[in-house]
Amino acid sequence: MPEKQKINILWFTRDLRIRDNESLYRIMQEDLPFLAVYIFDEDFLNSKQYGFRKIGKFRAKFLLESVLDLEKNLNHKKIPFLKKFGKTQDIFKQISEEFDIQKIFCQKEWTKEEVDLENQIEKVLPNVKWSKSYTQLLLTPDFVKQKLDKIPLLFTTFRQKVEKNLTIRNEFGTENLVYNKSFFDLKLKNNDVTLSSFGFDDFEVNKSSAFPFSGGETGGLQRLKSYFFETKNLSIYKETRNGLVGEDYSSKFSAWLALGNLSAVSVYHEIKKYEAEFESNESTYWLIFELLWRDFFKFTSMQFRDKIFYKNGILDQQYNFRPDQNAITDWVNGETNSDFINANMLEIRNTGWMSNRGRQNVASYFCKILKQDWRIGAFYFEEMLIDYDVHSNYGNWMYLAGVGNDTRSRTFNAEKQAEQYDADKKFRNLWLK
Ligand SMILES: Cc1cc2nc3c(=O)[nH]c(=O)nc-3n(C[C@H](O)[C@H](O)[C@H](O)COP(=O)(O)OP(=O)(O)OC[C@H]3O[C@@H](n4cnc5c(N)ncnc54)[C@H](O)[C@@H]3O)c2cc1C
Known part of the structure; x- marks a missing residue:
């Protein structure tokens, strides 16, 4: 039997973007070719808790749009991409029947279901190495460790400590990287995934919706540009953030941040750019303050693990x-x-x-x-x-x-x-x- 080709895998989960993607940056530095993969996990999509599904139609639509946008952006870079619907461990097994997988690059997770999923993969690929990145955070864990022995219960304590000499890492420069590794044909074929794969019918966005969300990095960056540089709503964020109706009252970044279409670090640097070009005021600071809340909950769950459930x-x-x-x-x-x-x-x-x-x-x-x-x-x-x-x-x-x-x-x-x-x-x- 011919030897299987050695490759690495770039496993996308909740980091569905090119810009400031540490895993993409790191895998590009390796000698081996790589395959980018996204898996719509069947078990996860079908599971329920107290009769409620893990994902409803609104996020399912946003997720599908995000993966399509990612696919387009990866194609543009000529990075091979596999999109599958099924059990995560089965898909990895199938890939490993075609290729000799050396290393998996992905986002670092610490909550139960996400870690369980990685454990399932480890069971089918026990010898594979892992490279995990903390790019869902604004602050690096090393920076936080320098400031705090443990995460305090109160946000104010956390914020005051980390704000002293606040250092935010630079973005990972991924946008201009060129992929030029040879890669032969993949026998596994992409699945055509639509809302009906999740058991949902197509639907129209409600006319009263606060925002016509469109999933993907392209939509996220467009919203950022519009909220900051076109409308300058960032300058009045603090006064308007408690609103209830319409597009303008808050950034609406949360949906793109949750799936990693936008990185919090990119948002931070765009705020700094805005401050340098236009103005720096309480509102421009307040958006960073809110991003620190986001990190605070992430560091809290890192410390307390399953207790959050x-x-x-x-x-x-x-x-x-x-x-x-x-x-x-x-x-x-x-x-x-x-x-x-x-x-x-x-x-x-x-x-x-x-x-x-x-x-x-x-x-x-x-x-x-x-x-x-x-x-x-x-x-x-x-x-x-x-x-x-x-x-x-x-x-x-x-x-x-x-x-x-x-x-x-x-x-x-x-x-x-x-x-x-x-x-x-x-x-x-x-x-x-
Ligand atoms: C019961 C409850 C459940 C929530 N569930 C979620 C959730 O599943 N996902 C989620 O992203 N947010 C959640 N939030 C936090 C917050 O309501 C949303 O992040 C925010 O409303 C999103 O709108 P925005 O992007 O326009 O926020 P903006 O006001 O523009 O804030 C900018 C960013 O700061 C972060 N942020 C702001 N407020 C909070 C907060 N209280 N906690 C954590 N991060 C914050 C978000 O990433 C947000 O996108 C929840 C809040 C409550 C009270």
């Missing part, structure tokens, strides 16, 4: 609830006693999106007024959100349930919040027809 959270704080299916159903359907909560719940059900103000209110209502198991609320968000991110979702839910990074355990007063943020009822009228 436990009922009593990272605080080991007794969380009591009274199971009531009707209360959960009313919340999901936007049929509670609060019109502000209902409008927000209808928004997420119809668009996959909800503002930060809305999320805080509906989560607080679920935990503190309806007194339900916060994890069920988090599962529902996991299915619905176009920008679902494991660290931010479970971190924020724990926070509002009083078992996470907020030891004060506050309750939001939805009526007061509606008066403050939706005095003219524009938002409620949009959804409560």
Whole structure:
């Protein structure tokens, strides 16, 4: 039997971009040719928790668009790309029947399901080496280690420590790299993956949607350009970020950040560019402040691991609830006693999106007024959100349930919040027809 060709694999997961992609940068430095791979994992896509799917139609559409955009950008660079639907370990096994896989380059993960998936691959490819990059973070773990022995419970402590001599790494210069390694024909063929592969019908974007999200690096960079340089909305971010209606009130970067279409480091450097060209004010700083929140939840989950999924959270704080299916159903359907909560719940059900103000209110209502198991609320968000991110979702839910990074355990007063943020009822009228 002829010897199998030695190759490396660039395994894309939640780093679906070219720009500032450390794994792409590193694999390009190797002598061996490589194959880029994306796998729509069948087991993951079909699994459910408390009756809620792991991924709903809004994020499924965004993900498909992101992978298509990546494919286009890789083709442009002449990088061979394999797109498959199936069990991750089976696909790796199939590739290893054609090629002698030496090393897998991918994004570093530490949450349970993601690590389980890597373990499955290790079972079928026990001798393969791994190169994992922390490029989902703004701060490097080494920088944070220099500043803090452990991650503090409070964001303010974390922020104040890391902001002293804040150093953000440079972007990995991947955009102009040219791939010129020979590679012979791949027998495995791409799967044609559509919404129906996930069991969803095609759908139109709701006319009242806050933003017409389009997945992929191209759409993410376009939004960045428009929010910063074309409209200069960045200059008024702090005053507008608590809005509820329309495209302008906050960056909407979360969806692209969650799938790694945009890197937080690129966003940071674009803010700095904006500050140098136009102005630096409280708003331009505040977007960095919010990106630090994102990192804070990621470093928290790195420290506490599976505890972010436990009922009593990272605080080991007794969380009591009274199971009531009707209360959960009313919340999901936007049929509670609060019109502000209902409008927000209808928004997420119809668009996959909800503002930060809305999320805080509906989560607080679920935990503190309806007194339900916060994890069920988090599962529902996991299915619905176009920008679902494991660290931010479970971190924020724990926070509002009083078992996470907020030891004060506050309750939001939805009526007061509606008066403050939706005095003219524009938002409620949009959804409560
Ligand atoms: C219960 C609950 C669940 C949430 N689940 C998610 C989730 O699954 N995925 C997700 O990305 N965000 C989540 N958030 C955080 C926040 O609501 C969204 O990041 C934000 O609304 C996205 O809009 P934006 O991109 O326009 O934000 P902007 O206001 O423009 O902020 C810029 C970026 O900063 C980060 N950021 C802002 N606020 C937060 C925050 N509270 N926590 C973490 N990062 C933040 C996001 O990456 C965001 O894109 C959740 C918040 C709550 C209260």
